[in-house]
Amino acid sequence: MTERFDVVVVGAGSAGAVVAARLSETPGRSVLLLEAGPDHDAAHTPPAISGPSFVAAMAEPGRVWPNLMAQRTPAQGERHYVRGRGIGGSSAINAMVALPGEPGDYDAWERDFGCAGWSWADVAPWFERLPVPLRVATPRETGPIARAMLSAEPTAEPAALTRHGDGRRASVNDVYLQPARGRSNLAVRGDALVDRVLFDGHRVAGVVMADGSAVETTTVVVCAGAIHSPAILLRSGVDRPGIGLGLHDHPSFPMAMILHEPPSEPATLVAVSALLRSGYRVHHDLQVLAMDIVDPAMPTLGLLMGAVMQVHSRGEVRLASPDPAVDPIVEFHMLSDERDLVALRAAAALTERLALSESMAAVAVPAPYDTTDVALLAGVGDYVHAAGTCRMGAVSDPLAVVDPHGRLIGYEGLLVCDASVMPAVPRANTHLPTVMIAERIAGMFVAAT
Ligand SMILES: Cc1cc2nc3c(=O)[nH]c(=O)nc-3n(C[C@H](O)[C@H](O)[C@H](O)COP(=O)(O)OP(=O)(O)OC[C@H]3O[C@@H](n4cnc5c(N)ncnc54)[C@H](O)[C@@H]3O)c2cc1C
Structure with missing residues (x-):
């Protein structure tokens, strides 16, 4: 028999762990968090992950996407692009630097990209309240x-x-998921690679796992990060021209x-x-x-x-194959x-x-x-701060993928919430801004349901 949850969150990284923890605060809402890499509770965090060196964290077996390649400029060949895999996502292997960005970054989101409600005046109080x-x-x-x-x-x-x-290290697994793990309405599942979202017309009906099994739901929050979220939407056949465009990182x-x-x-x-x-x-x-x-x-x-x-240059993520085990093509055009x-x-x-x-x-x-x-x-190198591939914007903007509530434009029941929705990467390392985005989109979802 197919399982059923009210909400399925895909990806347990800086955004997904926050979203699953916040949405499961409502006891009547059943939430399933699916993560491609390994799961463990905070007490079982490998020492290399909790320790002072992110270089050691990256070397922990299974904690990065091993085959993900990217081209930074056409003058270079492809090289590995590091993304976290496993509970906590990139927050479990990053260098832990915490900055919010500059007021002008968020004012530009609202002014230049139609992200109503995302000015600095709107987001600053959220940064202040983060429990990190x-x-x-x-x-x-x-x-x-x-x-x-x-x-x-x-x-x-x-x-x-x-x-x-x-x-x-205080990853989102420690800060957000650990206090939520005891809830009977939250299920956290590792080694669970999601293939695609299932639709009934333009309404979400469930998710299909890479092994072919399915989970029924009416709400999916895609939090698979700036490289893999667009890939999931593309595999799902979502018809929105901006998906995968807008890729950028700090050169x-x-x-x-x-x-x-x-x-x-x-x-x-x-x-x-x-x-x-x-x-x-x-x-x-x-x-x-x-x-x-x-x-x-x-x-x-x-x-x-x-x-x-x-950053002003923009690149692209596109599918190399419909197989969920094959990473997408990543070209930054830095x-x-x-x-x-x-x-x-x-x-x-x-x-x-x-x-x-x-x-x-x-x-x-x-x-x-x-x-x-x-x-x-x-x-030129990257800064492992990929952003912008499912960018947020006004519903009337043909290249916007989600509206300022994180809802996929033109569809019902699908949200995207991670660094992919940033229309322009802030002048900051991207973990804390991603956590802020997740807190806000989760808060808007809870307020609307
Ligand atoms: C090595 C490194 C160092 C960094 N250093 C810093 C730093 O010092 N400070 C800072 O602010 N930022 C840093 N960053 C960037 C920051 O960590 C990321 O921008 C942020 O974590 C992105 O959050 P996210 O939720 O968008 O994606 P992630 O945290 O990457 O989470 C995405 C999750 O989705 C999962 N997933 C993907 N596809 C699927 C699928 N099909 N099915 C199921 N699950 C899936 C992934 O395994 C992953 O766990 C660093 C990043 C890296 C990689």
Whole structure:
């Protein structure tokens, strides 16, 4: 017999875990959370996931999508694109940096993209109320690259990190799902790869799993992230031209730093503990991240990564195959808008200035690097902040995929809620903004039902 739930949430990442936890607060609503990767409760979190190094978290078996490839620019071949898999999604493997973004980012969502109700005045109180604990690294946890950055630049700052008081990672599994797991109306299921959403006309009727089984429901919230949410909609035959378009990420300029000597206590270091935000065209449109752990097998390797935080270029996600086990084609078209190339030059210059500063020279030297345009196009990296592939907007906007309540335009019973709905990625690392989006869309859904 087919199972039935009032709501099925697809994907247990930064958004999906929040949505499932909030919707199951109403005792009469049955909620099923389906996650492609492994599930465990907070007490059984692998030490590599709860520890200080996201590099170790990414190496935990089964916790990233292993075959997902992306092309950043046509001057590059495809390379792996990292997305979290398993309970907590990318929040379980990310670098834990917590920033909300700038007021102008959200004001532009409302003004330029028709996202009524998403101005800074609307979203700021939600950021303030998030129950996510934040904690900066202690001096003992701060590595030489971060320390050198903090002393080289007066505006460099210790990064606020999503961590519990005792230093463990605070993923959405810990913060949101754990307190909800005891509820009889919430079922959490790992190793559950969703193929597609089933429709009766334009109304949701259920979801079909990759193994061919089905779950009946009238409401599906797709929270599979900016790469996999559009793929699910495309496999489901949803007829909306904007799906998969609008893909973007913060372009980056990675500069390897070779330490004069390895850190004395590498196991205690937080991989990313400091960052520099800087203004080029507008406030905080550049960032440089200091990384003290890049590869545990190479303790003298550090990294400075400059990034363009306000992005104009757009790419695309499209299906490679109707098979749910095959990842989609991902093309970012980074730097295709001249403004992003100009800004990346500035990010590279800022990174170079830090790399050659007196404080940095005392601990490390940069590996050979090249800041010519040819090299930038061939070497530009991402910031694992994919966004924009199911973008939110006015119902009258032909390229908007969801309305400002997260509801798929032209359909009934399907919502999309994750980083894919961001019309323009904020000048921030994207976890906290995604949690805010999930809180708001869940709140709107509860208020309307
Ligand atoms: C390595 C790394 C480091 C990062 N560092 C930071 C940082 O320091 N600070 C910050 O703010 N942001 C950071 N980010 C970005 C941030 O974590 C993401 O933007 C955010 O987690 C995205 O949330 P999401 O809900 O959109 O997607 P995710 O958290 O990726 O969740 C999507 C979930 O859906 C599941 N899923 C996908 N397809 C299916 C399917 N067909 N069936 C069932 N389940 C499915 C996935 O397995 C995953 O669990 C980082 C990301 C990565 C990968």
